[in-house]
Each structure stands twice: as C-alpha cells, then as structure tokens.
Amino acid sequence: MAVRTLLESIRETLAEEMRRDPTMIVLGEDVGRKGGVFLTTDGLWAEFGEDRVIDTPLTESLIVGASIGAAVNGLRPVPEIQFADFIFPAFNQIVSEAARLRYRSNNAFGCPITIRAPYGGGVHGALYHSQSVEAYFTHVPGLKVVVPSTPYDARGLLRSAIRDPDPVLFFEHKKLYRSVRGEVPDTDYVVPLGRAQVTRPGDHVTVIAYGLMAHYSLEAAELVAGEGISVEVIDLRTLRPLDTETILGSVKKTGKCVIVYEDNRFGGYGAEVAAVLAEEAFDYLDGPVVRVAGPDVPGVPYSHTLEDWFMVDPDKIAAAVRRLAAY
Amino acid sequence: MATTGTRAAAAKGAAARRADLPFGPELGLRRDQLIEMYRLIATTRALDERMWVLNRAGKVPFVISGQGHEGAQVGLFFDLRRGHDWLVPYYRSVAACLTLGMTPREIMLAQFARADDPSSGGRQMPGHYGSAARNIMSQSSPVATQVLHAVGIALAAKIRRTDQVAVTELGEGASNQGDFHEGLNFAGIHRLPVIIVVENNGYAISVPASLETAVEDIASRAAGYAMPGVIVDGADVLACYRAGREAIARARRGDGPTLIEAKVTRLTAHSSDDQQTKYRTAADLAEGRQHDPLPRFRGELRDAGVLDGGLEERLAAEIKTVVDDATDWAESQPEPDPATAERYVYHEPEA
Numbered sequence: 090m091a092v093r094t095l096l097e098s099i100r101e102t103l104a105e106e107m108r109r110d111p112t113m114i115v116l117g118e119d120v121g122r123k124g125g126v127f128l129t130t131d132g133l134w135a136e137f138g139e140d141r142v143i144d145t146p147l148t149e150s151l152i153v154g155a156s157i158g159a160a161v162n163g164l165r166p167v168p169e170i171q172f173a174d175f176i177f178p179a180f181n182q183i184v185s186e187a188a189r190l191r192y193r194s195n196n197a198f199g200c201p202i203t204i205r206a207p208y209g210g211g212v213h214g215a216l217y218h219s220q221s222v223e224a225y226f227t228h229v230p231g232l233k234v235v236v237p238s239t240p241y242d243a244r245g246l247l248r249s250a251i252r253d254p255d256p257v258l259f260f261e262h263k264k265l266y267r268s269v270r271g272e273v274p275d276t277d278y279v280v281p282l283g284r285a286q287v288t289r290p291g292d293h294v295t296v297i298a299y300g301l302m303a304h305y306s307l308e309a310a311e312l313v314a315g316e317g318i319s320v321e322v323i324d325l326r327t328l329r330p331l332d333t334e335t336i337l338g339s340v341k342k343t344g345k346c347v348i349v350y351e352d353n354r355f356g357g358y359g360a361e362v363a364a365v366l367a368e369e370a371f372d373y374l375d376g377p378v379v380r381v382a383g384p385d386v387p388g389v390p391y392s393h394t395l396e397d398w399f400m401v402d403p404d405k406i407a408a409a410v411r412r413l414a415a416y
Numbered sequence: 417m418a419t420t421g422t423r424a425a426a427a428k429g430a431a432a433r434r435a436d437l438p439f440g441p442e443l444g445l446r447r448d449q450l451i452e453m454y455r456l457i458a459t460t461r462a463l464d465e466r467m468w469v470l471n472r473a474g475k476v477p478f479v480i481s482g483q484g485h486e487g488a489q490v491g492l493f494f495d496l497r498r499g500h501d502w503l504v505p506y507y508r509s510v511a512a513c514l515t516l517g518m519t520p521r522e523i524m525l526a527q528f529a530r531a532d533d534p535s536s537g538g539r540q541m542p543g544h545y546g547s548a549a550r551n552i553m554s555q556s557s558p559v560a561t562q563v564l565h566a567v568g569i570a571l572a573a574k575i576r577r578t579d580q581v582a583v584t585e586l587g588e589g590a591s592n593q594g595d596f597h598e599g600l601n602f603a604g605i606h607r608l609p610v611i612i613v614v615e616n617n618g619y620a621i622s623v624p625a626s627l628e629t630a631v632e633d634i635a636s637r638a639a640g641y642a643m644p645g646v647i648v649d650g651a652d653v654l655a656c657y658r659a660g661r662e663a664i665a666r667a668r669r670g671d672g673p674t675l676i677e678a679k680v681t682r683l684t685a686h687s688s689d690d691q692q693t694k695y696r697t698a699a700d701l702a703e704g705r706q707h708d709p710l711p712r713f714r715g716e717l718r719d720a721g722v723l724d725g726g727l728e729e730r731l732a733a734e735i736k737t738v739v740d741d742a743t744d745w746a747e748s749q750p751e752p753d754p755a756t757a758e759r760y761v762y763h764e765p766e767a
Contacts, residue, residue, distance in 0.1 A: 114575065140575050146605070151564055151598035158568020161553060162502065163576055166568075178594070185558050186565070194546055194554035195537030196760040230761050254763035 093273045096266040098240035099205075100129055101273075102247045103167065107137050110165055113251065116143040117152055117169030117205075126171055127207060127266055153179040156202045157187050166202045167251060173208035173260060174220040187256040188231030202257075203250040209262040209301055210351055211400050216388030219396075221300075221352035226258050227329045227361065233257045233282055234328040238303040240271040242326055245280025253282065262300040269304065285332035287339065291321035294410050295339040297362055298349040299325040302401060306349050309406035318414045328358055336362065337370050344375035345413050351401050354382035376416035381409045443654060444661075450722050453490050453653060454713060455731060460486045460511040461710050462739045463520050464684075467527055467542070470743070471688045476527050479688040480543040482508030485615050487709025488648070488678035490515050491656025492613055493583060495664050502573075504553040504566040504584035507543040508615065512585060517550045520738050524746035531752040538752040551580075560586055560593035563612060567599045570610035570673075581667045583611040588677075589620025591634050600675065604641035607672030611663045614675070615650065617682035618704075622695040635677035643673045650680030651709040654716075681707040 093101070107113045115130055115137075121144035124131030134142040145152050149170055156166035170176045176183070183204065190200045210219035227234045235250055235257055237243035243261070250257040288303065289310050298306040303324040310320035321339050325332065340346045346366055348359035363378045381401055383389070389399045445453075460482070467479045482489070489511035493503065498517050505512055510523060522534050526545060529538035535545045535554070546554035553569070555562055566584035573580035590596065591614050603610050614634045618625045631637065638645025644666075648659045656678060663674035681704040685692040692701070717723045723731075 112576075146598075146601060148598040148602065150595055151567070151602050154561060154564025154595060154599070155568035155571055155602060158504075158553075158565035158570075158582075159572040159575075160568070161565065162569040162572035162578075162580070162582075164572045181558055182561060182564065182595075185556050186561055189556065190554060191760050191762065193536055193540050193544070193556065194548070195533075195539055196764070197534065197546065197548040198554050199763055233762075 090272040090274055092270055093240045094267050095237070095240050095243050095261070095269050096127060096129055098243045098273050099247060099261060100131060102244045103130060104133060104136065106248065106251050107133065107141065112163060113165045113167060114141045114143065114159065115167050115169065116145050116156065118145055118147055118171045120144060120169050125169065127263070129205075129261070129266075130169065149175055149179040150182050153182040153187065153202075153204060156204075157182065157190070157200055160200050160202050161198055165251065168202060168204050170204060170206040172218050173206040173222045174217045176206055176222055180225070183226065183232070183256070183258070184229050188229045191255065192231055199254050200256045201254050203247070203253070203259050204256070205259045205261065207263045207266070208260045209264055210383075210389040210396065211264045211301065213391065213393070213396065214263070214389065215391035219389035221350065221383070223258075223260055223328055224352055224356065224358045227358055231256070232329060234260070235282060235326065236260045236262070236299045236328060237326060238262070238265060238300055238324055239269060240273050242280050244273055245278050246282065246326060248277075248279045249282050252279075257282070260300070264301050265304070280326065282327045283330040283332055284327065285323050285325045285335040287321060287335065288324045289320065289322040291319040291343070293319045293343055294345045294347060294414050295321045295323060295336070295343045296347045296349060296406065296410065297323045297325060297336055299328065300351075302349040302351055305401065305403045306406055308403035309410060312403060312407040313410050313414070316411070318410060320410060331362070331365070333365055333369070336366070340366055340370045341373040344373055345416070347379045347381055347406065347409050347413055349381045349401060349406055351383050353385050354380055355385050357382055376413050379409055379413050381406050443658060445657070447722055449494070450717060451727070451731075453494055453657070454717055454723070455735070456490045456511060456514050457486045457653065457710055457713060458731065459520060459735050459738060460490075460514055462735050463523055463742065464510060466739050466743055468684065468688065470527065475747070476542060478541055479527075480507045480541070480686070481684065482510050483683040484617065484681040484704070484708060485650065486511035487653040487713055488613075488615055488650035488656050488680050489585070491653040492660035492676065492678065494657055495661040496581065496583065499550055501580050502551045502553065502566070502569045502582040504562045504569065504582060505545055505555055506559070506562060506585050506587065506590070507555070507557075508587070509545060509585055513545045513547070513552055516552055518545065518547055518552065520742035521745055522547070524742040525749060528746045528749070529751070530746060530749040532749055559590035560595040562586065563599035564595050566610050566612070567603050567608060570603065570608035571606065573609055574606065579668065581609045581611065581664050583613060585613045585615060587620065588614055588616035588618075588625060588634050589623070589628055591637070592628055600637075600641040600643070600673070603673040604643050607670065609667035609670070610673045611660075611667060612673065612675050614677045615680050616677055617680045619682060619686070619696070621686045621690060622692070633677060635675055638675040641675070643675055645675045645677070647677050647679065650678035651707045651712050653709055653713045681705070683708060
C-alpha cells in the first residue's frame with residue numbers, strides 16, 4: 090500500500106476525480122500554472138488544460154459565485170480559496186447563495202461544489218494566514234463542513250465531498266500537509282460524510298477533536314497514559330453534519346469530555362459539541378464539559394513566543410485531561 | 417461603443433430614428449412577433465397592477481415588481497432561445513420571466529406563496545422568480561450576487577460548448593456592488609457568452625443615481641472590462657430588441673460579453689412597503705410617466721398598422737381573462753404544508 094502525505098493524497102484524489110468525471114473543474118488563485126501556493130493542485134493544469142484548471146483573478150466572491158453558476162449549468166466545480174483567512178469576501182456567495190439554493194428553490198436547483206481551503210495555525214502565518222473559520226460555516230444549514238486529519242481520510246472524504254450533490258467546505262490544515270504520512274489504498278474507497286472515528290479507545294476521559302488537534306489529542310492521550318488515565322480520542326472528520334451517535338456513545342461510557350479546537354474559544358465549534366452533550370448526555374456526566382481552545386484574541390500573533398502562547402498543544406490538552414480526570 | 421448620453425438624449429435619438437426605421441422586415445420581426453412582444457408587455461403590466469391591487473386588498477403581504485421595465489426586458493430578451501439559453505433574473509424581472517416562458521399562473525402562484533409555486537414552493541417572498549424547467553435561475557435578495565451566477569453559467573456553456581447564452585439583470589444600485597465588478601472582470605478576461613443588463617431607473621429605493629455613482633452612464637464602466645457598453649432607451653422596445661439581438665449574436669458566436677444599460681423608469685414605489693412620494697417630486701414622477709414603454713409601444717404599433725381591426729381591444733380582453741384566471745386559480749391552490757418545511761435543506765435520495 091502506498092504511503093502518502095496529506096497533501097499528496099489530496100492532489101492525487103483531485104486528479105483521479107477529474108479523470109473519473111469530465112465535468113469537474115478546479116478554479117482559484119494560482120491553482121493552474123503554479124499548481125497552488127502549497128502545490129496541492131500541481132500537475133492538474135498540465136494534464137487537464139486551462140479549460141478545467143482555471144487561474145482566477147484575486148476575486149474570492151467570483152471564485153465561489155461562478156462555481157455556483159457553473160454547477161447549475163452542468164459542471165462540478167472544486168474551487169480553492171488560497172487561505173481560509175481570505176474566504177470572507179466569498180461569505181455572501183457561500184451563505185446566501187450556495188447554502189440556500191436548494192431550499193429556496195424547493196429542490197428545483199442544487200449546488201454541487203466543494204470549496205477547498207487551507208486553514209490553521211502553528212505555521213508562522215500570523216493573523217491572516219492561520220485562521221480556523223469552520224464555526225462561521227457549521228452554523229449554516231445547507232452546508233457540509235469537512236476537516237480531514239489523515240491522508241487516508243483526506244482521500245476518502247474528498248471523494249465523498251466532490252461526489253456530494255450539495256455544497257461542501259473542505260478545510261485542510263496547513264501544518265498537516267507535509268507533516269503527516271499514512272497508508273492510502275489504491276482502491277476507489279470513500280469515507281462517508283458525517284461519520285466520526287474513534288482513533289484511540291479509552292475509559293476515563295473522552296477527547297473530541299479534528300484536524301491538527303486530532304493528532305495533538307492522540308499525543309496528549311499518550312502523555313497521560315503512563316499516569317493511569319485512559320483517554321478515548323474521537324476525530325470528528327465531519328463537523329456538519331455532526332456524528333452525535335459516536336460522541337454520545339463515548340461520553341456516556343467515560344462520563345467526562347474535553348473538546349479541543351484551535352479556533353477562538355468563545356462561540357467556537359466546540360461550544361455546539363458541549364451543548365449537545367449537556368442536552369443529551371447530562372445524566373452520564375461525571376464532570377464539567379471542558380473546552381481547550383485558542384484564546385479570545387483576534388488572530389494568531391506572529392512571533393514564535395506569541396504563536397506558541399496562542400496555539401493549543403499536546404501539553405495544554407494533557408493538562409486539561411489531568412484536571413478533568415481528577416474531578 | 418455607445419457610452420454617452422442621458423436618458424432624454426437617448427429617447428430623442430430613438431424618436432429621430434423612428435421616422436426612417438420601419439417596423440418588421442428591417443428588424444427581422446414578423447407581424448405576429450410584434451404582437452407577441454406587445455402581448456408580453458401588456459400582460460406583464462396587467463399582472464403587475466393586479467399584484468398591487470391584491471396587496472392593497474390585504475390578500476398578499478408584499479409586492480416588488482417592474483412597472484416601467486417591461487419594454488426593456490421583452491425587447492432585450494425576445495431573441496433568446498427559450499429553454500436553451502439562461503436567464504438569471506432579479507426582482508423586477510416579471511416581463512423577462514414571461515418572455516422565457518413562465519406563465520401568469522406561475523407568477524401568481526408566487527404572489528400567493530402556494531405549494532406548487534415553481535419558483536420556491538412558497539418559501540421566498542414574491543418577486544424571487546425561478547424555473548429550472550426554463551433555465552431561469554433561482555434568485556436571492558442580496559443584490560448583484562446573481563451576476564456571478566450568470567458568469568458561471570456562461571463559463572460552463574463555454575467549457576461544455578453548449579452554444580448557450582446567459583443573460584442577467586440588475587438595477588443601477590446593484591451595479592455598485594463588488595460582485596458586479598468581479599463578474600464583469602472575469603467575463604471580459606474569458607470572453608464569456610454573457611450579457612449583463614443594468615436597468616437604470618434612477619433610484620436605489622430612495623437614493624438617486626447622483627448619490628449612487630459619479631458616472632452618468634453605468635455602461636461607461638464596460639471600458640474597464642474590455643467589453644462593449646451599450647445604452648438603450650428602455651421605453652423604446654424595438655431599440656431594445658435590436659441591442660439585445662446584437663449582444664446575443666455576439667455572445668453566441670464567441671465574441672464575448674456585453675454590458676447593456678437600459679434607461680428605464682420606475683412607475684411604482686420600490687416595493688409595497690415603500691412610499692416614493694416622500695423622496696420624489698411630483699414633477700419627477702410625472703416625467704417618469706412620460707417614459708412608460710407600454711403606451712409608447714402601443715402607439716407605435718397603431719401607427720404601423722399592426723394593432724388594427726379591433727386587435728387591440730381583443731388583446732386587452734384576452735389579457736384581462738388571463739390575469740383573472742391566473743389570480744383566481746392561484747388563490748385557490750393549496751398552501752404549503754408545514755410538515756414539508758424541513759425538506760430540501762440537502763439533497764434527498766429517491767425513496
């Protein structure tokens with residue numbers, strides 16, 4: 090079985106899907122000749138040509154808005170927003186148009202687009218190349234939001250997203266692009282949207298995370314294992330729709346839960362997870378539902394001392410797990 | 417490139433041309449087509465007036481419509497291929513939707529927000545028309561977002577080589593949004609088969625054009641996108657037809673997009689929730705009525721001998737019957753069932 094980085098897995102999947110589906114196009118800033126600023130689309134322009142791999146102007150709203158129109162007229166666009174931090178000019182097109190098209194037309198129109206965007210901190214990207222923007226979109230009915238953390242999942246989830254008849258936001262953590270490797274089968278497998286995965290079974294505390302934080306949570310679980318704390322780690326993989334069955338099943342077993350996300354703490358995605366647990370697993374809880382998240386400052390600061398202060402890391406997660414385990 | 421001149425100048429020019437511009441053969445329009453254009457304009461006006469009556473009678477909570485815009489829409493879009501080309505409408509596109517085949521009954525289903533309303537099943541406010549069967553894109557309320565959808569539809573048409581043309585409409589107020597710029601910029605780069613029609617009625621709700629933009633003509637912005645910018649008098653139906661036909665042919669042969677500015681008048685308030693006498697003078701409103709396309713086109717057809725032998729009266733009677741039928745029929749149709757309100761947030765696989 091081939092071993093791939095997360096980035097290689099995404100790149101190969103894009104190429105495979107374009108070979109499989111002649112209606113698929115890729116469009117975004119620098120996605121063509123350069124192959125993307127991270128080289129995620131490298132080789133696509135050479136293989137599929139400028140009709141299907143389109144270097145756009147610096148116009149995020151156009152990238153998404155034209156994708157909506159193209160989807161309505163028979164194509165399957167996979168637009169790229171170069172950094173998730175720059176998705177906001179397209180917010181109106183995503184939230185007012187793509188998300189609402191099927192509902193507002195009473196199913197007469199659909200919007201099969203997959204919007205890819207690199208996100209996340211820990212890469213010296215400062216305020217405007219580090220953001221986690223998922224919470225803005227998980228709030229919106231009509232959208233699906235996916236965050237892969239492994240090369241295997243990235244391939245299977247990206248296939249599901251591209252083949253999905255509705256708009257999907259596909260957030261790829263920049264720090265994982267080249268730092269994580271894993272086995273990726275050559276088969277045409279898919280990972281269904283809306284299914285979380287227990288990545289480490291345990292008994293005392295459930296840790297729920299996604300993206301880079303799914304890896305850090307596994308490291309934290311290892312840190313406390315020697316202290317007799319058995320941690321169950323769940324990688325959500327899809328944030329909307331949320332796999333409530335898997336998280337409720339785990340928390341009802343352990344009675345304690347830490348939710349980890351690198352976005353700002355207040356109103357972040359973890360708040361919804363906490364609310365679900367409070368409403369549906371209250372009788373099983375043996376301690377407060379705890380969030381470990383980014384501090385409430387308007388962005389990840391640049392200097393490495395400041396960035397380290399901002400970022401959630403395995404030690405911070407482990408500290409929260411110890412406190413909760415002792416509760 | 418005709419990118420200068422005020423509405424009055426355009427009207428004057430059109431009137432001067434009229435003397436030596438006979439109907440029919442020189443425009444490639446047959447008598448029956450002229451009658452059809454008139455029928456569309458007059459039917460739209462009658463439907464529109466009925467909407468306001470229904471609103472004032474308390475039967476529908478809201479009206480937004482296009483009285484004064486009908487001549488431009490019918491003229492500009494009459495040469496489109498129905499069911500093949502795409503219309504990406506806005507909230508004043510009643511005449512455009514009828515031109516592409518929507519029926520008065522379907523318009524009234526939207527007014528009454530009935531379950532079988534093809535635009536939205538009663539989910540959207542009236543005026544948000546769409547019809548998948550007729551390639552009329554569903555629309556939202558944020559303005560100018562639809563320009564990018566038309567551009568994307570045209571992009572797909574070019575890539576798929578479907579020979580389709582996409583047209584979209586917006587007001588001059590919406591033309592100040594960023595999506596307008598982003599869309600025209602991209603359409604210009606790729607020479608997409610798209611026609612962007614700005615219907616300039618001089619007001620963005622209450623804000624006059626002089627406070628919306630520093631340029632006299634929205635069409636002059638076309639220079640920034642390397643596409644033709646064409647000004648037409650929206651009350652001159654045949655001038656609109658000619659401009660539309662040229663732009664459609666240009667798009668169809670792969671020569672790229674056109675920005676058309678139709679100088680129109682807004683005969684009603686912005687919507688049923690607006691009172692335009694608060695911000696428009698009596699003289700301004702009276703001047704606007706001088707640019708009503710319906711009596712002007714009617715007069716032209718009379719002069720040309722098209723509306724003769726009692727045809728005008730027969731059409732008026734037919735239209736009244738059609739509007740009465742559409743109103744009564746739509747009102748009698750069932751309302752949406754709240755049990756369906758959670759459906760179609762996402763695709764639902766066939767059972």
